[in-house]
Amino acid sequence: MKNIKNYISADSCDSLATLFLLRVKQSPNNIAYRYCDKSTGTWHDLTWQEMAQTVCRLRSSMEHEALQPGDRVALLLNNCPEWIAFEQAALSLGLIVVPLYANDRPENIAYILEHTESKLLLCPGITYWHSMSAVMGQLNGLQRSITVNPWQSENEDPRLTSLTDWLPAKGKTKTEYSPTTHEIASIVYTSGTTGPPKGVMLSHKNILENAYAGLQCMDIFPSDSFLSFLPLSHMLERTAGYYLPMMAGATVAYARSIPELAEDLLNVQPTIMVAVPRIFERIYNGLMTKINAKPKLIGNLFHKAVEIGWQGFLHDQGRSPWTAALLTRPLLDSLFGRKVRQKLGGKLRIIITGGAPLSADIARLFIGLKLPLYQGYGLTETSPIISVNRHDDNRPDGVGTPLPGTEVTIGEHDELLVRGSCVMQGYWKNEKATAETIDSNGWLYTGDRAVIEDGHIRITGRLKEIVVLSNGEKVAPADLEMAIAMDPLFEHNLIIGEGKPYLTLLTVLNAGLWQEFATEIGVSPEAESLGLQQVQDAVLGKIEKLLAHFPGFVFVKHVTLSLTPWTVEDGLLTPTLKLKRAAIGRHMEKEIEHMYTN
Numbered sequence: 167m168k169n170i171k172n173y174i175s176a177d178s179c180d181s182l183a184t185l186f187l188l189r190v191k192q193s194p195n196n197i198a199y200r201y202c203d204k205s206t207g208t209w210h211d212l213t214w215q216e217m218a219q220t221v222c223r224l225r226s227s228m229e230h231e232a233l234q235p236g237d238r239v240a241l242l243l244n245n246c247p248e249w250i251a252f253e254q255a256a257l258s259l260g261l262i263v264v265p266l267y268a269n270d271r272p273e274n275i276a277y278i279l280e281h282t283e284s285k286l287l288l289c290p291g292i293t294y295w296h297s298m299s300a301v302m303g304q305l306n307g308l309q310r311s312i313t314v315n316p317w318q319s320e321n322e323d324p325r326l327t328s329l330t331d332w333l334p335a336k337g338k339t340k341t342e343y344s345p346t347t348h349e350i351a352s353i354v355y356t357s358g359t360t361g362p363p364k365g366v367m368l369s370h371k372n373i374l375e376n377a378y379a380g381l382q383c384m385d386i387f388p389s390d391s392f393l394s395f396l397p398l399s400h401m402l403e404r405t406a407g408y409y410l411p412m413m414a415g416a417t418v419a420y421a422r423s424i425p426e427l428a429e430d431l432l433n434v435q436p437t438i439m440v441a442v443p444r445i446f447e448r449i450y451n452g453l454m455t456k457i458n459a460k461p462k463l464i465g466n467l468f469h470k471a472v473e474i475g476w477q478g479f480l481h482d483q484g485r486s487p488w489t490a491a492l493l494t495r496p497l498l499d500s501l502f503g504r505k506v507r508q509k510l511g512g513k514l515r516i517i518i519t520g521g522a523p524l525s526a527d528i529a530r531l532f533i534g535l536k537l538p539l540y541q542g543y544g545l546t547e548t549s550p551i552i553s554v555n556r557h558d559d560n561r562p563d564g565v566g567t568p569l570p571g572t573e574v575t576i577g578e579h580d581e582l583l584v585r586g587s588c589v590m591q592g593y594w595k596n597e598k599a600t601a602e603t604i605d606s607n608g609w610l611y612t613g614d615r616a617v618i619e620d621g622h623i624r625i626t627g628r629l630k631e632i633v634v635l636s637n638g639e640k641v642a643p644a645d646l647e648m649a650i651a652m653d654p655l656f657e658h659n660l661i662i663g664e665g666k667p668y669l670t671l672l673t674v675l676n677a678g679l680w681q682e683f684a685t686e687i688g689v690s691p692e693a694e695s696l697g698l699q700q701v702q703d704a705v706l707g708k709i710e711k712l713l714a715h716f717p718g719f720v721f722v723k724h725v726t727l728s729l730t731p732w733t734v735e736d737g738l739l740t741p742t743l744k745l746k747r748a749a750i751g752r753h754m755e756k757e758i759e760h761m762y763t764n
Contacts, residue, residue, distance in 0.1 A: 169387045172415045176378035181370045183258040183345030185412060190218045193415050196388060199247045200419035200434065209419075209433065212247055217254075220247070224255035225343060226334050231286065231310060235260030235348050239286040240279055242266040242294065245398050245420045248314055248329075250408065252288050257370075260346035264353050264365075265399035267741030268294075269734050274363070276301035278355050281365060282594065283307040288329075291315035295326055353594050354401055354546050365594030366546045368401075375587040376549035377409040379569035383554050384516055384540075386414035386438070393436035393511075395421035400742055401550040402521050407440045428509070435511040442521040443528070444743050446539075450528045451654030453506065455679065471498035475534035483560060503535035510537070518542055518554065520565075521742060523625060525648050529562035541565050543623060547603065547610060548572075549588040553623050564624035574623060575609070581629060582616035583609040631747075633663045639719050641669065646720065647745075649712050655679045658732050660750050661722075662758055668723040670761040671709065672754055677729050696727040724761040726754065 172192065179185045189198075194215040202209050233239070239256045241263060243249045253263050264282050266275055268290070275298060279287065284307065289295060291313050295302070302308070308325060316328045351370045355363040392411050396403035411418050416438070421430040427445075457468050478495045480486035507514065517532075520542040532539045542554035543565030552574065555566035568574050572586040589610045592600035604610050615626045627642040634640050643661035650659045650673070658674040675683075675696075684691040687704045695701055702725060709722050732738035738750050751758065 169385075169389060171385065172388050173378075173381055174413050174415075176371075176374040176413075179370075179374055181257060181345050181347040182351055182373060182409065183254060183347075185374065185409065186221070186254045186257075187218075187345065189412050189415060190214045193388065194218075196415060197417045199250065200391075200417060201247055202420070202422050202430075204422065217247065217251060220251040221254045221258070222343060223333050224251055225258055227332050228255055228259055228261070228286070233259065233261060233285060235346055236262060236350075238262045238264050238282040238284040238353065240264040240266055240282070240284040240288070241399070242268055242275065242287060242289040243314065243398075244268045244290065245394050245403075246314075247420070248288070249398050256286075257348075257351060258343060258345040260348035262348065262350050262353055264355075265404070266355075267397055267399045267734075269397075270741050271735065271737060272298040272301050276305060277362065278365070279305050279308060282353055285309050287311040289313055292317040292322070292326070295323070350591060354399070354404075356546050364596055364599055367591040367594055368549055369591055372549040372588060372590065373405060373409055375571065376551055376569070377405050377413055379571055379588075380406060380410050380551055380554070381413060382570050383556055383566075384518075386411065386416055386516075388415040390414070390416040390437045391434065391513075392416060392418045392438045392440070393421055393430065393434050394418050394440075395424065395427055395430075396440060396442060396521075397741065400521070401546045402442070402544065403440055405550060406518060406520075411438075431509070431511040435513045437513050438516045438518075439510075439514060440518045440520075442742065443519055443524040444522070446519060446524060446528055446532065447651060450531060451676075453531075455654050467498070468502050471502040472531050472534035474498055475503060475536055476530055479533050479536075483558070499536060503537075506535050507537060514538060516540065520544060520551070520554075522744065523644065523648065524562070525652060526563045527652055533560075533562060543625060545584075545610075545612060547590045548584055548586075549590070552584055552588065552612075561622055564619075564622045566623065567621045568623070574618065576616060576618060577609070577611070579629060580615040580617070580626065582612045582614050582623065582625070584612060585609050633661060633669070634665065635663055635669070635719075636665055636667050637719075641720055646713060646716065646722075649716070650709055653708060653712055655683055655708070658745070660745055660747065662751070662761070666762060669721065670758070671722045671725045672728075672750065672757065673705075673725060674728050674731055680729060693729050696729070701727065724764075726757040726761060 174185060174188050195213050197211045198214045198217050199212045200209055239261050241249055241252060256263050264278060264284050266278060287308060289311060295311060311326050312332050313328050316330050347370060349369050350367050351373060352368050353365040354368060355365050392407055394407045398404050398408060419434045421427055457465050474491055474495050477486060478492050481488055515538055517537060517539045519539060524541050529539055529541060540555040540560060541562055542551060544550035544552045551569055552572060553566040553568045555561060572588055575583050577583045585608045613629050615629060617624050617626060631644060632640050633643050646661050647659040650656050655676055656673050657676050660672040661669055663669040681691045684695060689695045689698060689701060705725055713720055734741055738746055738753060740746060
């Protein structure tokens with residue numbers, strides 16, 4: 167298929183449901199979605215017309231629930247075609263969709279369902295319902311919960327039914343409908359790293375115009391294939407990995423899981439992928455672990471390949487002159503870069519990363535291996551994309567230039583302010599927080615410090631995530647944590663030091679690499695060895711080297727080591743795998759106290 171664009175513009179749609187109908191009309195027999203049947207391991211394709219038939223059946227069932235435009239319905243599913251179909255059916259009736267993280271804690275899910283007074287809930291199976299049974303009794307507004315997977319059991323909650331029982335017979339399926347537009351399309355809850363999550367109200371226009379603006383920055387074709395693995399409850403995946411490909415007529419394939427991602431990349435061979443930095447950190451750590459285990463000559467050649475690849479990238483961008491060393495680029499690329507790209511499917515031409523800062527060293531490595539990595543930036547409150555790097559002007563130390571129609575400026579304390587059609591309608595049932603976030607002139611206060619150079623935005627830190635030592639020195643903990651994470655031994659890192667005389671570190675070590683490290687320094691690999699002074703000194707020596715390029719006052723004096731991962735389930739990570747700093751601090755209060763009293 168030739169690379170001919172087939173975009174549906176934002177101004178041709180009065181709602182996200184209209185976008186779907188227009189795509190069905192334009193490309194009825196094209197492949198819309200691919201998914202894997204986990205019971206057989208077989209991949210299946212769904213056309214846009216087949217998706218439309220499923221949407222109509224779901225819409226018919228919703229009509230029997232006596233819902234009114236503006237009522238809220240919730241989705242608690244991993245990424246799959248049913249997620250899309252349920253949302254499109256709801257949007258076509260003017261309902262407001264509330265996405266939930268499938269790996270979130272039951273009390274958080276219950277809070278959101280209660281806060282939004284959601285009337286319908288779609289979840290995977292009865293085990294999900296049972297896991298939330300302790301909190302479901304308080305949800306008086308929930309009138310129906312539907313499970314995708316069938317089940318047979320007695321004495322279940324009368325609100326509970328399976329999708330097969332809830333849907334009408336196929337013969338009664340409608341084939342056409344006219345969508346109902348409601349101003350608010352979705353209420354999306356922030357991850358809540360510092361308190362209860364807030365419900366971000368996003369309109370149809372917010373999302374449509376943000377997705378279309380994204381298409382003005384990257385060429386997407388009907389022949390493109392996206393691999394979707396970030397949760398659809400995350401606005402980056404929803405806008406860039408769902409609505410945007412729908413506008414472009416591209417295919418979306420749903421990965422089975424993160425552990426199976428490597429295999430899915432080989433099976434699907436996507437051309438476009440959207441991910442958060444944590445994914446690239448894991449790939450980087452795995453790659454570096456393998457390289458470090460090779461003979462020194464291989465390691466040196468690898469780093470030379472990255473260096474020459476990076477120089478070639480800068481030359482291609484018009485930011486450095488040609489040198490004779492670039493003549494070695496094809497040979498070095500055949501030894502390393504091509505092999506790495508093949509492990510990722512071999513066809514990737516666009517990789518978008520956002521949702522958190524990406525280490526410049528990791529970006530440099532991937533780009534040096536000729537992986538088309540583009541860093542962007544946004545917030546749930548901005549639908550979410552604010553800026554992204556472009557193919558011909560890609561500066562991976564920053565997050566690119568603003569999308570068309572989006573204004574940015576630097577406010578007090580170097581805070582980045584944003585204005586445009588991407589800015590949310592406000593926080594659900596929280597006028598105070600809305601007024602604190604959006605001023606009377608429409609500027610949204612991001613909470614991020616930034617600089618703007620030649621139109622490019624570079625995020626320098628968070629306003630509220632600055633550690634101030636007792637001597638007045640200020641430290642951006644995320645920068646230090648990112649630098650430490652460059653060594654794959656360190657899985658999770660949290661810098662401590664607010665109001666203290668020096669910095670300390672809480673860290674979770676990679677269990678496999680800890681075994682190797684323990685052998686290397688001559689101690690038993692048992693967990694009890696983590697507290698030995700010999701281990702502490704060796705780890706602090708590693709950290710000192712990793713932080714060598716920071717100012718002299720930036721050093722870690724003590725460290726608490728653990729082999730127990732921080733997880734979403736124990737409340738220490740958000741569903742998007744960000745650290746919950748306050749929760750970790752409370753959880754490890756004794757360990758922190760010990761580092762400052764001994």
